[in-house]
Structures are given as C-alpha cells and as structure tokens.
Amino acid sequence: MSSILIKNIGTLVTGDIENPLRDADSVYIDDGVVRQVGQAIDVPSDQVVDAGGITAIPGLIDSHSHPTFGDFTPAQNSLGWITHYLHGGVTALISAGELHLPGLSLPPPPQVALSLALLAKHCWNNLRPSGATVYGGTLLLVPGLKEEDFDAIAEAGIRLVKFIFYDYSLLPNGEAGRYVKWAKERQIKVKIHSGGVSRSGVSQVAGFDIIQQLSPDIVGHITGGPIPMPEEDVVKIVTETDQYLEICSSGNLRMTARLLEVARDQGAFRRVLVGTDTPGGTGVIPRGMLREIGFLSSVAAVPPPMAIAMATGNVGRAHGLPIGLLKEGRPAHLVLLDRIQGSVAEDALDSFAKGDLPGVSVVITDGVIRISGRSQQTPPPERPATIQGG
Ligand SMILES: [Zn+2]
The missing domain is CATH 2.30.40.10 (Urease, subunit C, domain 1)
Known part of the structure; x- marks a missing residue:
C-alpha cells in the first residue's frame, strides 16, 4: 500500500x-x-x-445509519447513497439495524433477526462502497434470543445490538436485562431506540424509566428519531446516568439545543454523539453530518472542534472502535x-x-x-x- x-x-x-x-x-x-x-x-x-x-x-462517523445491502437503500429507493455520504465527509457508518430489508416482518422472529445480523455482517466485511466502512450486522433484540446467539454474533465480530421492537411490557420476566448482561460480557455495545414511535409504526416507546431499567450504553437519537422523549426525561438521562447521548438529523432541533445546554452544564460533551438516522423517512442526506456539526456550532454554541469530536472521536469511543x-x-x-x-x-x-x-x-x-x-x-x-x- x-x-x-x-x-x-x-x-x-x-x-x-x-x-x-x-x-x-x-x-x-x-x-x-x-x-x-x-x-x-x-x-x-x-x-x-x-x-x-x-x-x-x-473522517466523520455516522453514529446511526440504516444500511441494507450494498450501496442501495430500499428506504428511499436510492442508489449510491453511501458514496454520496463519503462525498459529505463520512468515512464510516455504524448500522442501527438493517431493518429496511424489503418484506422483513417487524419485529422479526428471533432466528430471522439473528440470521439477518450475521448475513449483513458477513457482507459488510467484504464490501466498502467507494472506500467507506459500514459497521453492519447490528442485531435487533427481540424476545426469544438465546445466550448462544450472543456467542454467535460475538464470534462474527458484531459489536452492537439494539432495542427497538422489544415489547417492554415483558421487562419483568428479566429476559431483556439478560440480553444487556450477555452483550456486555462479550464487549458488545447496547443501543436503544429512544423516544416515540418510528416510521415502522411498531417500534416501542422508551423514555427515562425504560432506559434506566435496561441501562444501555448508548441512548439512540435522544433528541428524537423523529419524536423525542419528554424534555424532563432527556434532562434526567444527562444528569442521572453516564450513558452516551446520540443526536440524529432525524430529530427535534429544539430538543437538540436543549440537550447541549444541559450537557454543557454537566460537563458531558464527551458523551454526545452525532449521527443522521438515515436512510429512512428523513431521506438520504449526504451533507447531514456536516449540517449537524454546523447546527451544534452555530445554534447550540458548541465550539466547532468539539462539535467535530462529537461526530468522530466520541462516536468511535462509544462504539469501541479504533476510528x-x-x-x-x-x-x-x-x-x-x-x-x-x-x-x-x-x-x-x-x-x-x-x-x-x-x-x-x-x-x-x-x-x-x-x-x-x-x-x-x-x-x-x-x-x-x-x-x-x-
Ligand atoms: Zn434509527
């Protein structure tokens, strides 16, 4: 080389x-x-x-991306979107789940969720569209997974699992808590879809109480993806937990400005991550990460070098990646x-x-x-x- x-x-x-x-x-x-x-x-x-x-x-790292397979997204029937993001300065994208696969039932049955994660990981290991890295194969956590499934994803090199479709009325049975434990024992990070229902219509609502019970590493799109949890819940997550706080382009700008205010008061800028939560209903936004850094810098008064760190070093550290x-x-x-x-x-x-x-x-x-x-x-x-x- x-x-x-x-x-x-x-x-x-x-x-x-x-x-x-x-x-x-x-x-x-x-x-x-x-x-x-x-x-x-x-x-x-x-x-x-x-x-x-x-x-x-x-290189910018999109903390919250929804790749499917190849440089194509069925979410907006768009070809070459990863290449376009590379032209927006994005050199790596972290999958928040390959949930746009056409025909995939939501929530997927556990063996389908596992198979999808393993297949996606396998494919993304061998594919770098225009040189961009996609950290794919994020396991969607659904009821019925077994501890050996976590062995399988760990062995495949998957480093992220995500709660989005899990029915939280089941929390008293302890299964979801075991998922978090099994993940952490294998150095796998846990992300949660926070706030209101997503475009899928079947994601589960999660605010401070659910997040406190599950204790994920990263609170996905804490300021909305697209709908945030109530403001008092956002504030409590900043002040009462040490979780990573992910901001996405799909979210609520007022809440993003508020989050940064509280994070500044708490000295918590090192916990703030930037992603786009695209492709999805928000579209395909090649300049999304640059725009997000501009918003944080110009409206939320984060010094630009720190806003860039929220879109680079913070994201790598939160996800346990060397980038x-x-x-x-x-x-x-x-x-x-x-x-x-x-x-x-x-x-x-x-x-x-x-x-x-x-x-x-x-x-x-x-x-x-x-x-x-x-x-x-x-x-x-x-x-x-x-x-x-x-
Ligand atoms: Zn998402």
Whole structure:
C-alpha cells in the first residue's frame, strides 16, 4: 500500500474532545495508518497532498445509519447513497439495524433477526462502497434470543445490538436485562431506540424509566428519531446516568439545543454523539453530518472542534472502535475542507461556527485518496488541495 504526505494543513482537528486542536501542519500516512503528525514533516512518500492552508479533520462517523445491502437503500429507493455520504465527509457508518430489508416482518422472529445480523455482517466485511466502512450486522433484540446467539454474533465480530421492537411490557420476566448482561460480557455495545414511535409504526416507546431499567450504553437519537422523549426525561438521562447521548438529523432541533445546554452544564460533551438516522423517512442526506456539526456550532454554541469530536472521536469511543481520531497509530480516515466561496466565514471551522456548510476537498480512507480536488456533494472549497504523485 502506498504512502501519503499531507503538508501545509492550516488547522488540524484531532477528534479528541479533551484536546480537539493540535499544533501540526503535516500528516504522514503509510500502509493505511497515520504514522506521524507534526510540523513540517519531510519524508519521501508516493503521494504529496498540499493542503494549501485548509483544515484537516478525522473522517466523520455516522453514529446511526440504516444500511441494507450494498450501496442501495430500499428506504428511499436510492442508489449510491453511501458514496454520496463519503462525498459529505463520512468515512464510516455504524448500522442501527438493517431493518429496511424489503418484506422483513417487524419485529422479526428471533432466528430471522439473528440470521439477518450475521448475513449483513458477513457482507459488510467484504464490501466498502467507494472506500467507506459500514459497521453492519447490528442485531435487533427481540424476545426469544438465546445466550448462544450472543456467542454467535460475538464470534462474527458484531459489536452492537439494539432495542427497538422489544415489547417492554415483558421487562419483568428479566429476559431483556439478560440480553444487556450477555452483550456486555462479550464487549458488545447496547443501543436503544429512544423516544416515540418510528416510521415502522411498531417500534416501542422508551423514555427515562425504560432506559434506566435496561441501562444501555448508548441512548439512540435522544433528541428524537423523529419524536423525542419528554424534555424532563432527556434532562434526567444527562444528569442521572453516564450513558452516551446520540443526536440524529432525524430529530427535534429544539430538543437538540436543549440537550447541549444541559450537557454543557454537566460537563458531558464527551458523551454526545452525532449521527443522521438515515436512510429512512428523513431521506438520504449526504451533507447531514456536516449540517449537524454546523447546527451544534452555530445554534447550540458548541465550539466547532468539539462539535467535530462529537461526530468522530466520541462516536468511535462509544462504539469501541479504533476510528475517529486523527493521530498516530490510527486508521487513516480524514477529510480536508475549507470555506466555500461567497461565505462570510474565514475557514472551515469558522463556517461551522457561522452555520455555513464548508466545502470538502479531499477524503482519505484506509490511507487511500478516494476524493481529490472537490466533492460532488458540497460546493467546491475555495482553496482545493493539490495532489502530486500516485
Ligand atoms: Zn434509527
């Protein structure tokens, strides 16, 4: 695999919410891994990217996605949607369940849910549309699963299970609690569909009480997907639990602004995750993650480097994945971006701060340049990076 030296980076965003900016202007990548980050790195490389003073960020990770199979979604009969998201700076997507499979009964019988998760995981292991990684095969938790089913998914490398269709009137029988225990014993994360009913019409309503009883790792779309739980429940989850708080583009913007207010007061920004909860009724939104970062930065007053960390490093940490940080030893997924001509912003971070979309110039995944010059999904960046070699 080839090596890349990126030089003349204007601003480097790390994805680490504790230390979101780093004083560095160059990144050296070899064999798919970030090897060096620093000032004026000068090593021979197969390709040289001159960033020309623009901003580098880790590849965005959509914390809540609904892939089905391949680069097609039956949710909106849309082809090439993952490629379009890559052009919106999204280098990885985490499945919240392959529940849009045409004809799938909801909730699926337990053996169907298990089979679907294993099949999806198998397929996504072998498929990276345009270079994007899909963490697929998320098991939909339904009544009737056995402990050996959790062995099977753990062995397949599945790292996420999700409550959405589980009938919570069954909680007194202890089964759902055992699912959480079995998952955690196998280092599998548990996510829950929170709030009101989804487009499926059969997802279960979950607010603070259910979430407190189940104790999942991640409260999925806490500010609505599309309907949030009552505001007092949102506040209690921030103040009384240590769960991850996932914000999705499918949600309620007023509640998102409120969540950030409470999270700021609680010093809980490290628990906030960003996703889109698409494809679905909200559509296919290639610029969804960029827009979400812009909303958090410009309306909810989150400093842009921290809002980016909520869409990168926080998501990787919450899901137990090695991605989301632009630092030595991590997989080389990164994006170069800048202000768009005509914007009042000075650069990419200032664009987010002012609520403007930035323009994507370069996207690298696994140490390979997938997009160069400009994205097909954003207006062109004012100062596109230039590439030599390769
Ligand atoms: Zn969802």
